[in-house]
Amino acid sequence: MSGILRLPYRMASTSSVPAALLRSAAYVGGSWLQSSDSATFPVLDPATGTELVKVADCGPRECREAVNAAAKAFQSWKDVPSKERSILLRKWYDLMIQHKDELARIITAENGKPTKEALGEIAYAAGFLEWYSEEARRIYGDVISVPMKDRRALALKQPVGVASIITPWNFPSAMITRKVGAALAAGCTVVMKPAEDTPLSALALAELAHQAGIPAGVYNVVPCSREKAPAVGEVLCTHPSVAKISFTGSTATGKILLRLAADSVKRVSMELGGHAPFIVFDSADLDKAAAGALACKFRNSGQTCVSANRFLVQKGIQDAFVKKLSALMAKELHVGNGFDEGVTQGPLINDRAVDKVERHIKDAVSQGARLVAGGKPSDAGRNFYEPTLLSNVTTQMLCAKEETFGPLAPVIEFDTEEEAIAIANSANVGLAGYFYSQDPAQIWRVAERLEVGMVGVNEGLLSSVECPFGGVKQSGIGREGSKYGIDEYLEVKYVCFGGL
Numbered sequence: 001m002s003g004i005l006r007l008p009y010r011m012a013s014t015s016s017v018p019a020a021l022l023r024s025a026a027y028v029g030g031s032w033l034q035s036s037d038s039a040t041f042p043v044l045d046p047a048t049g050t051e052l053v054k055v056a057d058c059g060p061r062e063c064r065e066a067v068n069a070a071a072k073a074f075q076s077w078k079d080v081p082s083k084e085r086s087i088l089l090r091k092w093y094d095l096m097i098q099h100k101d102e103l104a105r106i107i108t109a110e111n112g113k114p115t116k117e118a119l120g121e122i123a124y125a126a127g128f129l130e131w132y133s134e135e136a137r138r139i140y141g142d143v144i145s146v147p148m149k150d151r152r153a154l155a156l157k158q159p160v161g162v163a164s165i166i167t168p169w170n171f172p173s174a175m176i177t178r179k180v181g182a183a184l185a186a187g188c189t190v191v192m193k194p195a196e197d198t199p200l201s202a203l204a205l206a207e208l209a210h211q212a213g214i215p216a217g218v219y220n221v222v223p224c225s226r227e228k229a230p231a232v233g234e235v236l237c238t239h240p241s242v243a244k245i246s247f248t249g250s251t252a253t254g255k256i257l258l259r260l261a262a263d264s265v266k267r268v269s270m271e272l273g274g275h276a277p278f279i280v281f282d283s284a285d286l287d288k289a290a291a292g293a294l295a296c297k298f299r300n301s302g303q304t305c306v307s308a309n310r311f312l313v314q315k316g317i318q319d320a321f322v323k324k325l326s327a328l329m330a331k332e333l334h335v336g337n338g339f340d341e342g343v344t345q346g347p348l349i350n351d352r353a354v355d356k357v358e359r360h361i362k363d364a365v366s367q368g369a370r371l372v373a374g375g376k377p378s379d380a381g382r383n384f385y386e387p388t389l390l391s392n393v394t395t396q397m398l399c400a401k402e403e404t405f406g407p408l409a410p411v412i413e414f415d416t417e418e419e420a421i422a423i424a425n426s427a428n429v430g431l432a433g434y435f436y437s438q439d440p441a442q443i444w445r446v447a448e449r450l451e452v453g454m455v456g457v458n459e460g461l462l463s464s465v466e467c468p469f470g471g472v473k474q475s476g477i478g479r480e481g482s483k484y485g486i487d488e489y490l491e492v493k494y495v496c497f498g499g500l
Contacts, residue, residue, distance in 0.1 A: 021102050023203035024055045026062055026223060029069035030216025036061050041225035043200055046112040046347040047337045049382045055199050058222040063191070063235040066220040070162045070189040071241040073217025078159050078187040082136045085185060089133035091212035096126035096177075096205075103173060103204055108338040110198045111172055112346035112383070113300050115338055125174035127465040128481065132181035135486050139186065154495040159187030160267055161243030163489060164236035166257070168249050169349055170303045172198035176205055178469070178480045179246045179269075180219060186489035188244065191220045193232055197349055199223035237261045244489060247271070248305075251429060251474050269478035269488045271305070271470060274431030275403050277424035278308035278460070279446070281417070282316050284436035285458075290324040292460030293409065296434060298333060298387055299461070301345050302407040303353070306432035306454070306463065309403050311411045312420050318413050322391050325409065326373050333387045335378045347383035348406055357385050357406035360399040364410060369393045374407070395423060403429075417442065425451045431471035434460055453479075 024040070025032040033056070040054035056062075077085075096103065104118035113121070144153040163183045167175040176192065183190050194202035202221050209219045224232045237245055237260035244267045247257050251273040261268050278296060280289045296308045313321045338346035348354050354377065361375055374388030385407055393400055393410040400410060414420045424433060433452035437443050447455050453471035456462040463469065468479040478488050 021099060021106065021204040021207055022053065022200065023207055024053050025203075026056045026058050026066070027203060027206035027210070027219070027221040028062065028066045029073075029220065030210065033062070035059060041196065043110055043197070045109055046197075046349050046383050047381060052109055053200070055203075055223050057228060058224045058232065059228050060231050060235045063193075063222050063232045064239065066191045066222050067162060067164075067235070067239045067241050069217040070191050070220055073215060074159075074162055074189040077184075077189050077215060077218050080187070082139065082185075085187065086133045086136040088212055088214055089129050089136065089181060089184060092209055092214065093126050093129035093133060095208040095212055096122060096129065099208065100126070103201070105339075106200050106204050107172060107198075108346070110200050111169060112338050112349065114343045114346050116344075117300060118338070121171055121174050124463070124465070125171075125177045128174070128177040128181040131465045131481070132185035132486065135182075135483060136185035138483075139486065139490065150498060150500045152497040152500060154497070156493045156495060157490045158493055160489055160491050161188060162241050163188045163190045163244040163246060164239075164242050165190050165192040166233065166236065166245070166247040166249065167192065167194055167202070169195035169197040170300060170305070172201035173205060175248050176202055178485070179248075182480070182485045183244075183246075183489045184214070184218065186486050188489045189218045189220075191222060191236060191242075193222055193224065193229075193236060196224065196226045196229060233257060234260055237266070238264065240264065242266060245269070246478075246480075246488065254476070267488075269480065270476040271478075271480060272431075272474060272476040273403055273429050274305045274307075274471065274475055275309050275427040275429050276306055276432045276434065276452070277420075277450070278311045279420050279424060279433075279435035280311070280313045280317065280321055281420075281435065281437040281439070281442060282314040283438045283442070284317070285438060286317060286321055286324055288458065289436040290321060290328050292434070292436065292456075292458070293325055294328050294332060294460075296456070296460030297409050298329075298345065298407055301348055301385075303349065303405055307405075308409070308434060308460070310400055310423070311409055312414050312423055313411055314420070315413050315415050318391070318411065322372060322389070322411055326389055329373055329387050329389060335380045335384055335386065337380070345384075345387060345407060347381070348385060349383070351383060353406055354383055354385055357388075357404060357408055360397075360402070360404050360406075360408055361388060361390070363398040364390050364393055367394065367397055369397065369410070395426070417446065421446065421449050425449075428473055429471065429475040430473040431475040432456065432462065434462075
């Protein structure tokens with residue numbers, strides 16, 4: 001690995017990050033390596049703004065080294081029997097469960113989410129490794145009946161090759177294992193670029209992959225700063241040895257990556273932005289609807305791609321729903337440092353996220369929205385914002401047209417089912433949608449008519465390892481998780497035997 005300097009294998013601990021899994025170097029070809037120019041970038045605690053550690057700031061050169069390592073490893077990994085790949089993924093899963101507390105502390109330190117949520121993410125993330133350790137042995141082809149007596153036809157499934165994986169900061173462990181678990185189970189190798197805000201989780205997972213015996217070059221991690229991300233992303237999307245790109249992030253960035261991938265016609269999976277509607281019909285159980293709204297909206301302080309972003313409530317029950325949701329917010333939501341007992345709402349990831357929430361609230365209030373709860377920065381400290389509830393929101397306000405990605409719940413009144421569906425489907429994205437109703441006929445109609453990839457019916461939390469995750473329209477391409485997720489990393493080869 002010429003031109004890349006070695007870093008010490010272990011880093012000193014900070015007050016909040018466990019030393020056993022703390023890594024600051026890139027993980028390439030089974031080794032921990034510094035960038036060629038020794039550049040680093042800081043990882044900050046979003047709750048306090050303090051520096052947790054400096055991490056290797058990789059550039060195009062290091063990225064190419066990682067792709068080359070992955071391409072070399074692919075030649076042997078693709079031929080490893082599925083049972084052996086299954087055993088290795090299971091070992092990785094077992095290590096994640098064994099170290100769940102340390103991994104959760106890393107998430108809380110670099111992402112800010114409360115400890116309970118961080119532990120939930122680790123269980124969810126580890127579940128993908130467990131699931132795909134099992135699915136690795138279920139990659140089946142087909143024998144196809146053909147009309148010619150002297151021929152036999154087969155369809156084989158084979159790994160696509162090296163996969164570039166680009167993940168976001170809001171689920172810094174789960175978004176990795178959901179992609180990497182499927183890729184490795186299929187026989188692919190990967191080069192991973194984690195979000196610059198949260199690289200420590202990716203590097204901790206690399207350490208556990210190393211301990212699990214995942215062969216050198218099969219899983220590579222190249223962290224980089226925001227400044228170097230465009231150049232690194234270009235390598236990941238254009239390198240001739242890369243066969244597949246999997247990205248989770250904004251729609252705007254996804255379009256850039258799609259354009260880069262187009263020249264060499266690489267396979268892509270894109271899980272992009274959302275703008276989830278949460279519809280409450282007049283037949284709904286309002287207590288359950290309010291509880292579902294709370295869970296759906298304020299998990300990770302509203303920073304999830306499937307968070308409800310627009311609450312559409314039927315006219316006759318709007319006041320009652322707003323009252324119930326406001327009361328639940330006051331009772332259940334507690335803002336503070338994610339490491340503190342009883343906290344449910346940690347900080348937003350950075351000041352840009354805070355600015356967007358404030359901009360959406362000010363725009364709505366200036367146009368006549370009523371502030372029911374919250375509406376200002378929290379006194380808990382840097383990047384904290386009060387959970388906010390607005391009523392009298394219209395479809396012309398920014399919060400009804402853009403994804404807020406923060407703790408803001410805007411309530412829009414509607415009269416009829418047709419109107420609710422029209423508002424919900426007016427967005428150019430369609431990741432998740434939710435609605436509450438006790439009318440069986442309405443449930444079928446609305447579930448089928450919502451233009452989204454995932455629907456929660458009388459349920460505000462829908463993510464599950466076993467179920468397909470993905471969107472329609474400009475929310476992306478492909479599905480992750482479930483039995484369908486592994487197909488994203490497999491090619492189907494038709495083989496015709498003649499002269500029989």
